[in-house]
Structures are given as C-alpha cells and as structure tokens.
Amino acid sequence: MLRVSNLCKSYGPVKAVDNVCFELEKGKILAIIGPSGGGKSTVLRLLNGLETPDSGSIYFINSQGYIENGTFGLVFQEYNLFPQYTVLGNLTLAPKLLKKNYSQAIEILEKVGLTDKKNNYPSQLSGGQKQRTAIARALMLKPDILCFDEPTSALDPKLTEEIVNIINQLKGEQTIIIVTHDMDVMRGTADITAIMDNGKLRLDI
Amino acid sequence: MSSNTTLWDVTLNLLDGFKLNAVIFFVTLTISLPLGMIVTFGLTSKIYPVKWLCKFLVWIIRGTPLLLQLYIVFYIPGMLFGMPMRNRMLATLIAFVINYSMYFAEIYRGALENIPKGQFEAGKVLGLSKTQIFFHVILFQVIKRITAPIGNEVITLVKDTSLARVIAVQEILMVAGRYIGYALIWPLFYTGVFFLSATAVVTFVFGRLERGLNHATGE
Numbered sequence: 001m002l003r004v005s006n007l008c009k010s011y012g013p014v015k016a017v018d019n020v021c022f023e024l025e026k027g028k029i030l031a032i033i034g035p036s037g038g039g040k041s042t043v044l045r046l047l048n049g050l051e052t053p054d055s056g057s058i059y060f061i062n063s064q065g066y067i068e069n070g071t072f073g074l075v076f077q078e079y080n081l082f083p084q085y086t087v088l089g090n091l092t093l094a095p096k097l098l099k100k101n102y103s104q105a106i107e108i109l110e111k112v113g114l115t116d117k118k119n120n121y122p123s124q125l126s127g128g129q130k131q132r133t134a135i136a137r138a139l140m141l142k143p144d145i146l147c148f149d150e151p152t153s154a155l156d157p158k159l160t161e162e163i164v165n166i167i168n169q170l171k172g173e174q175t176i177i178i179v180t181h182d183m184d185v186m187r188g189t190a191d192i193t194a195i196m197d198n199g200k201l202r203l204d205i
Numbered sequence: 206m207s208s209n210t211t212l213w214d215v216t217l218n219l220l221d222g223f224k225l226n227a228v229i230f231f232v233t234l235t236i237s238l239p240l241g242m243i244v245t246f247g248l249t250s251k252i253y254p255v256k257w258l259c260k261f262l263v264w265i266i267r268g269t270p271l272l273l274q275l276y277i278v279f280y281i282p283g284m285l286f287g288m289p290m291r292n293r294m295l296a297t298l299i300a301f302v303i304n305y306s307m308y309f310a311e312i313y314r315g316a317l318e319n320i321p322k323g324q325f326e327a328g329k330v331l332g333l334s335k336t337q338i339f340f341h342v343i344l345f346q347v348i349k350r351i352t353a354p355i356g357n358e359v360i361t362l363v364k365d366t367s368l369a370r371v372i373a374v375q376e377i378l379m380v381a382g383r384y385i386g387y388a389l390i391w392p393l394f395y396t397g398v399f400f401l402s403a404t405a406v407v408t409f410v411f412g413r414l415e416r417g418l419n420h421a422t423g424e
Contacts, residue, residue, distance in 0.1 A: 048330050073330065080327035083422045084345040094331035097341060121423025141331065 001025050002070065002145055002175070007056035009042055016042040018199035020056070024145070024192070029167070029176040031190035032201070033183050039199040040179040041077075044147045047177070048074045060144060073143030077150040079134040081122040087133050088118040091140050100141070108136045112166055128159035135166060139174075146170070148178040152185050164189055215384070215392045222380030223399050225294070226366040229376070230403075233301040233362060238355075240302065241309025248314045259310070266307040272368055275300045279372045297369040301362075308358055316350035317343070349418045356411035363403045367396075 002024040009017040016039045024030050032040045045051040047058060049072075060070030081090050088105060095102035109115045112132040122130055131151060138146055148167070152160040168189055170176060180186055186193070194203045209218065247259035266274070279296040283289030290296045320343055328338035370379035377396050384392040 050326055050329065076323055076327060078321075078323050080321070080323035082324070082327070082342055084349075086423075093341060094328075094333060097337050098332055124423045137331070 001061045003057075003059055003061055004047075005057045007043070007046060007058065008054045009039075009046055009051060010054055015199045017046065017053070020196075020199075020201045022194065022201060022203055024175060024177065026144075026175050027172050028191040029171060029178065029189060030192045030194065031178045031180065031186035032194050032196050033180055033186070034196035036181055038197040039201075040181075040196045041149050043196070043201070044074060044149050044177065044179055047145070047147060048072045050074075070144040071141065072145050072147060073138035073141060074147045074149065075131070075134045075138050075151060077153060079122075079130045081130055081133055081137070083122050086119050086121055087114055087125070087136075090122070090133055090137050094137075095140055098141075102140065105136075105140065108139050111139075111169065112136045113162075126159075127155055128162050131155065131159070131163055132166065135163075145175045145177060148176065148180075150180055151178060152180065152182065160185060210384070210387065210389060215395065218380055219377050219392060219396060219399060222375055222377035223396075225369070225374060225376045226363075226399075226403075228294070229297055229301055229366040229369055229374075230362055232298050233305050234359065236302045237305035237309055240306040241313055244306055244310035245313040245317065248310060249317065263307045263311060266304055267311070271300065271304050271365060272371055274304055275368060275372055278303075293369075293372050293374045296372060297374050301365070305358065305362060309355065312351050312354045312358070313347065315354075316347045319350060320346050345421075349422070352411060352415050352418060356407070356415075359407050359411070360404050363407060364400055367400075 004020060004022050007017055007020040008015070018039070020039075020043060022030070032043065034040050042051065046053050060068050062068045082093065085093055087109070091105045091108065092102040094100075106115065106118070109118055112135055114129060114132050114136065117125060117129055117133075120129075122133070125133065131154075135146075135148075135151075151163050151167070155163065164185060167176065167178070171189070178186055178190065192203065194201050196202075209215070244259055244263070247255050248263065250256045250259070275297065278300040279290050279293065324342055324346065325338055328342045333341070367376060367378045369376045370382070373379070377399055378393070381392040381396045384390070
C-alpha cells in the first residue's frame with residue numbers, strides 16, 4: 001500500500017501541493033481530477049522524484065504493516081520517447097543499462113498492441129501509438145505504482161478509448177494513479193476518485 | 206617563378222600553398238571540436254566563476270575579428286614578454302583553434318539547451334544515472350542538432366584559412382599573390398577553384414551526415 005502524508009510543495013509564494021494525504025491499496029486505480037494548474041501534475045512529479053517535496057512523506061507499507069521499498073513509473077503527457085531508438089529500443093534501453101531483465105518486452109508490446117511496430121521509430125508513430133509505447137516503456141521496469149499524466153489530453157475520442165482499454169486491462173494487477181482534467185474519461189475505470197484544486201486534494205467524491 | 210606560368214605549373218604551386226590551408230583546416234577541426242565541448246561544460250557550469258570566465262572568453266573571441274586575433278597571437282608574446290613568436294604556423298593554429306572552439310562551444314550550448322527537458326526527466330524516471338542519460342539519450346540528439354550549424358562553421362573555416370597570409374604563412378592566396386609581381390592576376394582568381402572544391406567536399410560530407418542522422422531516427 002502507498003501512503004502519502006502531509007505532502008507540500010511551493011514555488012515561491014504559490015502552494016502547488018498543500019498538505020496532500022492519501023493511501024492507495026495494491027491493484028487499485030486512483031484518478032486525480034481537477035483544473036489545469038491545480039497541482040495534480042506536481043503530485044506525480046513529487047512521487048516520481050522529479051521534484052523534491054518541501055515537507056511530507058511518501059512510503060510503501062507491506063501487509064504486515066512494515067515500511068518497504070517501492071518504485072514508481074511515469075507515463076508523461078508528452079510521451080518523451082527517445083527519438084533515436086525504435087519502439088523496442090525505447091522499451092529495452094533502461095533495463096539493458098541497469099542490467100535488468102528485458103525478455104518481457106515482446107509480451108508487453110503484445111499487451112499494448114504494438115508488436116507490429118516494434119522496429120518503428122517514434123517519428124513514424126501516431127499519437128496513440130506513441131502513448132502506448134510510453135506505457136509499455138514504463139511497464140518494463142515493473143513499477144509498484146504506474147502514474148499517468150494527462151494520458152488522453154492529446155488524443156481524439158477513438159484513441160482515448162484505446163488508452164482507457166489498456167488501463168482497464170491493467171486494472172487489478174497494476175496499481176495506477178491517473179491525473180486528468182477530463183472527468184468523463186476515467187468514469188468507470190478508477191476505483192477511487194479525488195479532486196485537486198489550489199494544491200489541495202479531496203478524496204471520495 | 207617567372208618562367209613557371211603555365212596552368213600546370215601554377216596549379217602545382219598553388220597546390221603547395223593549399224597544403225598549408227589544409228593543415229590549418231584539419232588541425233583546427235581536430236582540436237577545436239573537442240575543446241569546444243569543454244568550453245560548453247564551462248558555459249553551462251553551476252560554478253559561477255567558471256561560467257562567467259567562459260562567457261567572457263566567448264564574448265571576446267566572437268566579438269573581435271579573427272584577423273586581429275592572428276595579429277595578437279603572433280605579435281603580443283614578443284611585444285609584452287620579449288618572447289617573439291617565431292613559428293608563424295603555430296601562431297596561426299593557436300589563433301584558429303581558440304577562435305573556432307568558442308564558436309563550436311556556443312553551438313553545442315545552444316543545442317544542449319534546446320533538448321526538451323522531458324528527455325532528461327524520462328531518463329531519470331527510468332532510473333538512469335546522469336552519465337547514462339547524457340551518453341545514451343542526449344548526446345545523439347545534440348549531434349543531430351549541431352550538424353547543420355557546425356557544417357556552416359566548417360565551410361567558413363575552409364575560407365578563413367586564407368587569413369593566415371596576414372602573418373606571412375605561405376598559404377594559397379599568398380602564393381597566388383606573388384604572381385601579381387609578374388603581371389599575372391589570374392592565379393589569384395584561380396585559387397577560387399581550390400576553395401570551391403574543398404567546400405564542395407565539406408558540403409557533401411555534411412549532407413551525407415545529416416541524411417544518416419535523419420535515417421537513424423526513421424525520418
């Protein structure tokens with residue numbers, strides 16, 4: 001289980017994340033919804049170590065109640081694929097450099113429906129295919145929590161449905177946090193919904 | 206020289222001079238391309254005195270003519286320190302290497318700063334170290350971005366090598382200029398063929414390089 005306590009982050013006088021607390025059980029999907037500039041993406045950046053919190057804590061608790069190590073993965077809003085690597089290269093780069101297993105790459109590509117694109121470069125992919133590659137890349141390192149930053153904001157309704165289907169496929173086996181400003185997208189997918197505005201997070205709406 | 210004014214003889218003489226242009230060209234490129242990278246690390250350093258020193262050097266070198274820098278490197282050691290620069294070629298190479306390093310450093314810096322922040326962040330989120338991110342994610346993208354501007358600078362370098370004549374390095378224009386004393390002006394114009402041939406080779410090489418880099422990203 002992930003436990004986030006009293007998380008705070010300010011940029012000058014602006015409190016981007018103001019005393020955010022929540023818990024997320026293994027296998028559940030949390031959707032954080034709210035307007036742009038409300039602090040949603042900052043929470044994801046804090047969880048993934050891209051920003052340092054001013055105060056607060058982020059930790060994992062096992063079934064016996066002890067603190068344990070945990071990892072995060074992030075699917076960026078802009079995908080941030082590496083242009084000089086193929087789809088398969090994007091998936092295997094980090095595991096290879098970190099000397100971890102990467103034999104699951106083909107299986108993960110099958111899961112996101114990209115097997116036939118494995119030798120294509122990001123410049124040869126559509127927006128939806130880039131998004132699926134970014135999801136596959138994040139899954140390669142088997143993160144305890146997979147985070148999505150506005151996963152459907154740049155996609156048309158058909159591609160949005162594709163991405164939601166992939167997230168639904170992962171449901172139950174992968175703990176997920178999704179940040180979006182589009183409440184309709186996550187209706188029926190998220191187990192827990194929260195609203196974030198002015199840096200404050202409100203659960204159970 | 207007066208009796209050697211056939212096209213063939215002039216060509217051979219000019220070719221002799223052009224060898225010096227080629228030496229200036231290749232030595233400058235070989236040293237200033239990596240040296241420029243070191244200056245870039247200084248320009249982007251978080252140690253502010255280092256950053257300001259590098260910025261100041263770039264400003265001085267880019268803000269003054271290469272011609273003036275050649276004079277300074279050749280004459281100043283003798284005037285100020287009593288150690289006259291006896292090797293004209295060495296003075297030329299020092300001035301060229303310093304000058305081109307600063308231009309290359311600015312090109313590298315511009316390319317590095319234009320790499321989307323998301324590329325660094327994606328590497329970090331995947332657990333890569335800063336060194337791994339630089340060598341396996343960023344470097345290729347920097348090389349792709351600098352190829353065209355570096356190509357421009359290299360073409361300029363081909364032509365700039367002729368400036369060495371101001372401190373009496375016997376490069377091609379200096380050799381051609383001697384024919385004027387024998388009432389022959391055409392060898393001077395003929396030197397254009399040598400420069401055009403060299404820039405054609407550089408243009409071809411950089412064109413191939415750009416196509417290769419585009420091909421490597423599926424474009």
